[in-house]
Amino acid sequence: MITVTVSDNVTPSLNRLAARLNSPAKAALVAATEVRGLLIAHYQKKNAEKHRNVFKKTNWWAKVARSVTRPHLEADGAVVSVTEPGVMAHYTGATIRPKNGKYLAIPARQEAAGKWPREFNNLYFVKFRNGTAALMAGAAKTGKKYAGRKGLGGKQDAGLIFYFLTKTSKLRADKTALPASADIDAAALRGINKYLEKTK
Amino acid sequence: MASSTSPLAAALALLDRQGLLPTSLKSAELREKLSARVRGLAVFSARQDNAEYLQEVKDVTGKVLTGEMSSAEARTILGDKLAALRVPAADGDELTDHTSVSRRDLVVQTRVDILRGYGNQVAAQDENALWAAPAQELYRLFATGKQRDWEQRWQDAGGEFFDGRMIAKINDPVWQNLGTGAGGYADTLGNPYPPFAFNSGMDVREVPRYEAEELGVIGRGEEIAAADVDLPEFEAGVGALDGELQRALAADGELEVRDGVLGLRNRANSKRQVSNKTQISMFKNRIALALRICNRARRLQAEGLLS
Numbered sequence: 359m360i361t362v363t364v365s366d367n368v369t370p371s372l373n374r375l376a377a378r379l380n381s382p383a384k385a386a387l388v389a390a391t392e393v394r395g396l397l398i399a400h401y402q403k404k405n406a407e408k409h410r411n412v413f414k415k416t417n418w419w420a421k422v423a424r425s426v427t428r429p430h431l432e433a434d435g436a437v438v439s440v441t442e443p444g445v446m447a448h449y450t451g452a453t454i455r456p457k458n459g460k461y462l463a464i465p466a467r468q469e470a471a472g473k474w475p476r477e478f479n480n481l482y483f484v485k486f487r488n489g490t491a492a493l494m495a496g497a498a499k500t501g502k503k504y505a506g507r508k509g510l511g512g513k514q515d516a517g518l519i520f521y522f523l524t525k526t527s528k529l530r531a532d533k534t535a536l537p538a539s540a541d542i543d544a545a546a547l548r549g550i551n552k553y554l555e556k557t558k
Numbered sequence: 559m560a561s562s563t564s565p566l567a568a569a570l571a572l573l574d575r576q577g578l579l580p581t582s583l584k585s586a587e588l589r590e591k592l593s594a595r596v597r598g599l600a601v602f603s604a605r606q607d608n609a610e611y612l613q614e615v616k617d618v619t620g621k622v623l624t625g626e627m628s629s630a631e632a633r634t635i636l637g638d639k640l641a642a643l644r645v646p647a648a649d650g651d652e653l654t655d656h657t658s659v660s661r662r663d664l665v666v667q668t669r670v671d672i673l674r675g676y677g678n679q680v681a682a683q684d685e686n687a688l689w690a691a692p693a694q695e696l697y698r699l700f701a702t703g704k705q706r707d708w709e710q711r712w713q714d715a716g717g718e719f720f721d722g723r724m725i726a727k728i729n730d731p732v733w734q735n736l737g738t739g740a741g742g743y744a745d746t747l748g749n750p751y752p753p754f755a756f757n758s759g760m761d762v763r764e765v766p767r768y769e770a771e772e773l774g775v776i777g778r779g780e781e782i783a784a785a786d787v788d789l790p791e792f793e794a795g796v797g798a799l800d801g802e803l804q805r806a807l808a809a810d811g812e813l814e815v816r817d818g819v820l821g822l823r824n825r826a827n828s829k830r831q832v833s834n835k836t837q838i839s840m841f842k843n844r845i846a847l848a849l850r851i852c853n854r855a856r857r858l859q860a861e862g863l864l865s
Binding site: 391 | 674
C-alpha cells in the first residue's frame with residue numbers, strides 16, 4: 359500500500375484556506391480530493407497505454423485506480439492510499455523470489471498471462487541445454503509432467519512454451535507508478551486556490 | 559484534527575461481520591429473494607453450497623484488500639480449495655462453473671471491489687468530506703468487452719446530465735437506483751456504490767464543491783446530509799446475518815434452510831454438483847472395476863486358488 363502525502367510547499371496555502379474556512383479538516387480534504395482525482399487520472403492513463411509486450415491487457419492499472427481510497431482524516435492531515443497489492447513493489451523495484459517452490463513462472467505467451475501454471479493441466483517441466491528451464495505444453499519425451507489440475511490447456515498447445523522458469527526476477531523500479539511529487543503538490547494547490555478565489 | 563473512518567478499516571470491519579451463506583439459489587433468485595441488507599451481511603456465491611469454500615473466499619478477500627495477496631494468488635488458492643473438496647467442473651458456461659478461472663476471478667474481484675466501494679461510501683459520509691466533495695460523477699474507468707449503455711441506465715435511474723456528465727449529489731437516490739437496476743436491469747449488485755454491475759468498467763469520482771456549485775449540481779453553500787450506510791446490527795457480530803436470514807425466511811414461504819444450505823422448497827439441494835460427464839465417467843469406472851474383479855476371480859478359480 360502506498361500512502362500519498364503532499365510536501366511542505368503546500369502548507370502555507372493550506373493554512374490560509376484553513377483560516378478562511380475556519381476548519382483545517384475541510385482544507386485538508388479539499389486538497390486531498392484533488393490529489394485523489396489526480397491519482398485516478400494518472401492510473402487511468404497508464405492503463406490506456408500500449409503494453410510493451412504483446413500479451414493481452416489485464417487492466418491492472420485500472421484496478422490500481424479503483425484501489426485509490428477516498429480521503430479520510432488522521433491527526434495530522436488527510437490521507438489518500440493506493441491499496442492494490444504490488445503497487446509499492448512497482449514503485450520501488452523489488453527482487454521477487456518464489457514463495458512456494460523453486461522457480462518463478464514468467465508467462466511466455468498470451469494464454470499464460472495473468473494465470474498461474476497450476477491452472478493448466480498439460481504443462482511439462484523441461485530444461486534446455488543452455489540451462490533455461492520452462493513449462494511446455496503437451497507431451498515431452500524427457501520432460502516431467504507438471505502436476506496441474508484439470509483446467510486450461512488442450513492438444514492444440516502441444517510443444518509451446520507457456521512459462522519460462524527462473525529462481526529470481528528483478529522488477530525494475532517504475533517511478534511512474536506514482537505521479538511526480540510536483541504534480542501531486544500542484545493538484546493539491548489547484549484545489550486550494552479554487553476555494554481561496556471563491557471565498558475572497 | 560479529529561480522525562475519520564478510513565475506507566480500508568470500514569471495509570475490513572464489514573468483512574469481519576459477514577457470515578457465510580451456503581446456498582443453492584441462482585444469481586437471479588438471490589437478487590429476488592434476499593434483500594440488499596441480507597446480501598450485504600453475507601459471504602455467498604450463486605449455487606455455492608460449501609461453507610468451507612466460502613470461508614476460503616472470505617479469507618482471501620481480506621488478504622487482497624490489505625495488499626497481502628494478489629488477486630491471481632487468491633484465485634489460485636480458491637482453485638486449490640475446490641480441488642481439495644473434490645468439486646468437479648460443471649457443464650455450461652465458464653461463469654456458472656465454480657472451478658473455472660473466470661468464475662474464481664469474478665468472485666474475488668467482485669467481493670474486493672464491493673468492499674472497497676462500501677469503505678469509500680462510509681468515508682464519504684464524514685461531514686467534512688461531504689462539504690469538500692458533495693457530489694460524484696459516474697464515469698468509465700476502463701473499457702470492457704461488452705459495454706452496457708450507462709447513459710440509458712443513468713436516465714432510467716432518474717439521473718441528470720451536467721455538461722453531458724453523469725453527476726449527482728453523494729446521497730442522491732439515483733445511486734441506489736443504479737445499484738438496484740432501475741429500468742429492469744438484472745445484472746446489478748444491489749448497492750448504492752460501485753461496482754454497480756458484474757464485470758463493469760464504470761466507477762465514481764468526487765466532484766469538488768466549487769465544481770458542483772459551478773455546474774449547478776448543488777446550490778451555493780448547500781449542505782448535504784450524511785446517509786446511514788452502516789448495515790443494521792453492525793455491532794452484533796455473527797448474529798447479524800442469522801437475524802436477517804430469519805426475517806427473510808419468515809417473509810418468504812418459498813425459502814428454506816436445509817442441512818445448512820439456503821434454497822428453495824421442493825428443489826433438492828445437491829451437496830455435491832456432479833456434472834453429467836463426470837457421472838458417466840464414474841459409472842464406466844464402476845463397470846470396468848466390476849469386470850476386472852470378475853476376471854480376476856475366474857482366473858483364480860481356474861488356478862484352483864479360489865473355490
